[in-house]
Amino acid sequence: MARTPVRARLRAARLGPRDVLHVGSAGLRSRPVRVVLSALGIAIGIATMIAVVGVSASSQAQLMRELDRLGTNMLVATPGEPMFSGEDVKLPKDAVGMVGRIDGVEEAAATGDIKEAVRRSEKISEDETGGIAVKAATEELLKVLRGEVAAGRWLNQASGRYPSVVLGHVAAQRLGITSPGQQVYIGDRYFTVVGILGPLPLSPEIERSALAGWQGAQKLLGFDGHPTSVYERSSDSSVHAVRKLIASTVDPRNPQNVQVTDPSSALQAKAATKGAFSGLLLGLGGIALLVGGVGVANTMIISVLERRYEIGLRRSLGATRGQIRIQFVTESLMLSGLGGLAGVAMGAAATGIYAYSGGLPWVVPPWAVGGGFGATLVIGTIAGLYPAVRAARLSPTLALHAA
Template identity: 35%
Template structure:
């Protein structure tokens, strides 16, 4: 019976093809909107997750404060207030911190034979890789002697390794940075294009050879500090302890503002993800309204169809069809309309998502479960809004239906 009802529904919809297509339009737009919004929203959340993973788990970033010039406050990081001594103090006196590293960075040209590449040179310590959960694809990081004696060694990000060495193994080879020769001792595993275009050298080497001390005001100054908490639960306590410790070390009075700023990048990323989720829910709700309008349109058209096909219904009843058979026929027509509209909407939504991803450079993720939910919701819409027209058709009096013109 169900198979016959579906075949009859398809035949009836094909006989009024233009009206069927126009009826499906609301469902198509609604499902396409849901798929597009969820794809863009999932892509945004996926990108935020990658950013958090690229930074490292449980990482706190400590930046210098803002300097003042002529009564004007400059941007954050313009005061050289952080030192290597601060890093040591954090490691020794903040039990919630597992590892910490100070860094200075600058842009420089890296040269290897006839190849060259402008990249970021980061002077830091081995703890930097521990803080950021950054593994090696080959080689090693700096040893204690190289850090203490300003050794001319470098660890390359995957982008720099590829640009300077192609498919060759960089470990053991020599590169030049600002005419200073460096031996490549390691290559880092990829973390993402924005993270991998970097070359790391020992902090003492960076200060001595080409970058100088941060800001030039203190020999042991660093541009920023990264600290890794022992767990997620310890993040808040670690942040508070670091702030108390640095205020004490920098002799900041109670009525004075901090000359540093401790930030939790993962918290900011989570906030961004929450905002993205809220926008996605809002847009999905709007798409749901579109589905609702499409469902109402289907109900209206089905009511008109019942009125137009009154004689057909009377003939079927005269030949022995029961009320539930008529109800099933019209429900199947409504269901087929919505499912067809849902499938077309999925294809249209996926096309729009891919187009947006290519043209705007956004990340989109088409989740099969989201597609299934959108199609399933369109089917529910068809059943719900087709119920009244189907019930109305089933209640028609056979004799009166046969008299209809």
């Protein structure tokens, strides 16, 4: 007795990864102008986010390099606020030696304020100071500050006894001094400029000063020998301990008359707050990204409406609803991915231009690149879901008939 053959159940062919990419990119290849315009919204959002993070990271990297070079182990002792009005608080003349004897202190130096104005010539009024102070300085000051002489030389035992000064770079600019050998007028005589300092981010008061030798200032400018600021460097491990001891060491009877500050804290705070406005700009970038996602969704919905005949034909040839959904979700992902790649490149390029123009290191955090591109994929998936579901629900008969 012959057996009745059993008919095999028909199953829809599965789409491999290569097939999914092929059908998903078909709509992109046929409408290149629309693809570019739709991806542009995504690209602008991602570029904004990458550029904001990159610029902030580059600026912070520069500040941290500056901190590493200058160190965070410098403290400055200055006279505190007087308890009674009219009281004159001064540091002892041997304050530098006192600070230098504290355990952990490696170097110490001082400056003292001088009540004189520095002018380009005696014909300029004394009231026109240009915000430049005149200070006496010990020979160790430049070493403690880790500063550099941009031109000329620093004060030494010989030049510090005679009418010679070293200018901070801001003071030199305001006085119009471009090179050593020129003269400035202080008190009642001319002083020869023997050096011009480079920038000192930890000591902006030195940048705006004319520095005379300690002994020369006492002999020529009436300096009383009391330091106004004592700078010290200690080992990193002993900074906190030294800070607690400075005031009581300099003035054991009235430690409240000594104020101790950490100049590096300003740069540290600046580095910490460099991204204060990054959140706002990132929010604007996120809004641009969402607008780009809406544009992608709109493009996909229009694509579904325009391609009803294609969808109906594929369904009539055996494509399942799941395959239709995968096709349009893949197309949306590819559209968003192209915008994301373009946005990452644009953001990195903008960061590079900013860093190059400002002399900063070019830093684009990997997490920003990965997070930004991942956001585009999420946006693409969400934007493509509704159009994909709508396309899958189209009836093959109605789609072909409508076409």
